[in-house]
Amino acid sequence: MLLDLTYPLxxxxxxxxxxxxxxxxxxxxxxxxxxxGTHLDLMGKSWPxxxxxxxxxxxxxxxxxxxxxxxxxxxxxxxxxxxxxxxxTGSLAEYGYATPEYMQAGARLSWNLLRALTAHKVAMIxxxxxxxxxxxxxxxxxxxxxxxxxxxxxxxxxxxxxxxNAGQRPFCVRTFPLRLEDATGLPCRILAEL
Numbered sequence: 001m002l003l004d005l006t007y008p009l010x011x012x013x014x015x016x017x018x019x020x021x022x023x024x025x026x027x028x029x030x031x032x033x034x035x036x037g038t039h040l041d042l043m044g045k046s047w048p049x050x051x052x053x054x055x056x057x058x059x060x061x062x063x064x065x066x067x068x069x070x071x072x073x074x075x076x077x078x079x080x081x082x083x084x085x086x087x088x089t090g091s092l093a094e095y096g097y098a099t100p101e102y103m104q105a106g107a108r109l110s111w112n113l114l115r116a117l118t119a120h121k122v123a124m125i126x127x128x129x130x131x132x133x134x135x136x137x138x139x140x141x142x143x144x145x146x147x148x149x150x151x152x153x154x155x156x157x158x159x160x161x162x163x164x165n166a167g168q169r170p171f172c173v174r175t176f177p178l179r180l181e182d183a184t185g186l187p188c189r190i191l192a193e194l
Contacts, residue, residue: 003165005086005126005173005190007038007097007157016098034185037097040124040153040177041185043146047177051151054084054123056173056192058163062090068110081121084173088159091129097155103130114141118148124175126153126190156190165194 007013013036035041057078061069069087079085087109095102109117109125109132117125125132125145132152133141142152153175162171172193177186 001194003158003162003192003194005156005158005192007155009037013037013097034180034183037187038155038157038190039185039187040151041142041146043143043184045146051123052175054082054173056084056086056171058086058088058166060088060163062088068108069113070110071113071116076116079120079122083122084124084126085117085122086126086156086159088163089127089129108133114145118145118150122150124151124153126156128156128159130154162192
């Protein structure tokens with residue numbers, strides 16, 4: 001079974017991106033395009049070709065509210081080096097893509113959890129929200145993870161179906177980023193094979 005984890009972009013999503021250009025006059029159109037929809041935050045690093053295919057694991061953290069998702073919320077003994085680890089926060093389904101509530105909502109991953117994931121040498125960290133930290137720490141967290149070789153993938157779609165079908169079992173994930181020159185983010189297509 002193939003499950004597409006790519007957010008389906010529509011006209012309103014493109015318009016939201018154009019509005020973001022107006023709010024961030026120093027951001028280039030190519031940077032904003034690179035961060036549209038489901039994308040990975042490259043942060044000036046190179047995309048390793050062996051990351052196209054990874055073992056995936058999903059963790060349901062929808063129960064975590066009013067605090068960061070911590071190490072105790074995740075069975076870290078299940079996480080292996082090279083994994084693509086997904087966190088189902090429920091934010092995308094609850095608030096809708098690119099809404100003001102979505103940009104500020106939901107659970108975020110604690111710094112301790114980010115340190116633990118990078119220490120485990122995960123390849124990618126996927127979330128169904130706008131980032132692993134709130135906007136004021138967004139770039140810092142993406143850079144921290146990228147420096148460790150653990151790329152953050154934001155706006156991942158269909159995580160409820162993924163969790164329902166995969167359960168606790170690992171699965172195969174195929175990630176196909178768009179080849180953009182000098183971009184901090186790369187839109188990508190992500191498929192889970194169950």
